[in-house]
Amino acid sequence: xxxxxxxxxxxxxxxxxxxxxxxxxxxxxxxxxxxxxxxxxxxxxxxxxxxxxxxxxxxxxxxxxxxxxxxxxxxxxxxxxxxxxxxxxxxxxxxxxxxxxxxxxxxxxxxxxxxxxxxxxxxxxxxxxxxxxxxxxxxxxxxxxxxxxxxxxxxxxxxxxxxxxxxxxxxxxxxxxxxxxxxxxxxxxxxxxxxxxxxxxxxxxxxxxxxxxxxxxxxxxxxxxxxxxxxxxxxxxxxxxxxxxxxxxxxxxxxxxxxxxxxxxxxxxxxxxxxxxxxxxxxxxxxxxxxxxxxxxxxxxxxxxxxxxxxxxxxxxxxxxxxxxxxxxxxxxxxxxxxxxxxxxxxxxxxxxxxxxxxxxxxxxxxxxxxxxxx
Ligand SMILES: Cc1cc2nc3c(=O)[nH]c(=O)nc-3n(C[C@H](O)[C@H](O)[C@H](O)COP(=O)(O)OP(=O)(O)OC[C@H]3O[C@@H](n4cnc5c(N)ncnc54)[C@H](O)[C@@H]3O)c2cc1C
Numbered sequence: 576x577x578x579x580x581x582x583x584x585x586x587x588x589x590x591x592x593x594x595x596x597x598x599x600x601x602x603x604x605x606x607x608x609x610x611x612x613x614x615x616x617x618x619x620x621x622x623x624x625x626x627x628x629x630x631x632x633x634x635x636x637x638x639x640x641x642x643x644x645x646x647x648x649x650x651x652x653x654x655x656x657x658x659x660x661x662x663x664x665x666x667x668x669x670x671x672x673x674x675x676x677x678x679x680x681x682x683x684x685x686x687x688x689x690x691x692x693x694x695x696x697x698x699x700x701x702x703x704x705x706x707x708x709x710x711x712x713x714x715x716x717x718x719x720x721x722x723x724x725x726x727x728x729x730x731x732x733x734x735x736x737x738x739x740x741x742x743x744x745x746x747x748x749x750x751x752x753x754x755x756x757x758x759x760x761x762x763x764x765x766x767x768x769x770x771x772x773x774x775x776x777x778x779x780x781x782x783x784x785x786x787x788x789x790x791x792x793x794x795x796x797x798x799x800x801x802x803x804x805x806x807x808x809x810x811x812x813x814x815x816x817x818x819x820x821x822x823x824x825x826x827x828x829x830x831x832x833x834x835x836x837x838x839x840x841x842x843x844x845x846x847x848x849x850x851x852x853x854x855x856x857x858x859x860x861x862x863x864x865x866x867x868x869x870x871x872x873x874x875x876x877x878x879x880x881x882x883x884x885x886x887x888x889x890x891x892x893x894x895x896x897x898x899x900x901x902x903x904x905x906x907x908x909x910x911x912x913x914x915x916x917x918x919x920x921x922x923x924x925x926x927x928x929x930x931x932x933x934x935x936x937x938x939x940x941x942x943x944x945x946x947x948x949x950x
Pocket of ligand 1: 754
């Protein structure tokens with residue numbers, strides 16, 4: 576392989592947008608992607624902004640980091656608006672998101688959450704049942720109220736991925752299927768070695784390989800503690816009910832949205848069975864539990880057939896993005912988006928591109944430096 580200004584490891588949403596940004600600025604970029612388990616190919620297309628109850632419940636120790644990152648989510652959805660205008664359509668809609676409460680306790684939880692989120696600049700409001708009637712008359716009668724976050728939205732990630740990749744290729748980015756085994760310092764630059772024995776040299780490397788970033792940083796005196804999390808998804812046939820919003824629940828794991836085709840995408844973090852580098856296995860209990868919950872919240876969905884289920888690999892860390900140069904190997908830039916990583920992906924990808932051009936992103940991404948993992 577030839578010498579390149581920049582090698583991006585990982586061709587998910589972060590790597591693709593990073594590469595596109597550098598190429599548009601005139602840099603030569605090569606993306607190396609192993610083609611395995613990209614969260615960007617498996618995700619639900621929810622543009623998240625409000626704190627997800629699932630995250631607070633499952634990872635309470637990480638919730639403060641996500642809360643501190645809320646302003647990033649606002650910037651991330653504004654960037655998605657911009658990308659949709661330049662490279663879309665991605666079937667993107669930003670009508671807001673509703674987080675539902677079935678009990679007064681859940682409603683109180685949402686009130687407290689909304690008050691905290693408003694302090695970070697989110698456009699949030701608590702709706703009682705009568706307030707919900709005009710926005711979402713299809714909800715089950717037992718739904719007492721909801722938090723409406725007007726900043727949220729949804730898109731079709733398959734459209735967004737394809738269009739952004741095409742734009743990057745048009746700007747000159749070369750995508751190659753290869754698994755990177757190691758990145759090493761070599762003179763003033765870096766040597767990138769792939770599993771098939773090939774090597775290429777680059778001035779800089781962006782590690783945008785999500786769950787795979789930990790293995791590549793291990794030899795660089797700073798281990799980035801990313802973990803793979805296998806998650807379940809479903810999509811139904813088209814339904815008659817018109818659902819404008821992204822729907823979530825105050826206590827249960829669910830995201831539910833409608834694509835332009837009328838199909839309902841149901842997910843929200845039900846587990847799948849991880850199988851290392853192989854695609855995760857769908858668990859019947861996740862399929863049944865996830866769609867049963869959807870049918871309880873939106874009764875008209877109960878008659879729809881599930882056309883497809885799948886499982887994909889999410890990347891988790893400590894709740895914040897991981898973004899910045901490695902101290903012992905400053906040519907290497909880590910770019911891992913954090914919770915709701917598809918939403919944050921373009922923002923983190925663009926920032927990684929700016930860092931590669933010599934800018935300092937630490938003010939725009941407070942607390943996100945990989946230095947926090949230096950022991
Ligand atoms: C089922 C599911 C639903 C989700 N739903 C949402 C949602 O609705 N909204 C949201 O905001 N987020 C969602 N997420 C999270 C989101 O998809 C991810 O956080 C995001 O896509 C991560 O993007 P990325 O570019 O950092 O990494 P990825 O998209 O995971 O891409 C990383 C790429 O790096 C490659 N790679 C890894 N190691 C190497 C190596 N050594 N050499 C070469 N290539 C390598 C992988 O093969 C992969 O292609 C969901 C995740 C899952 C699994």
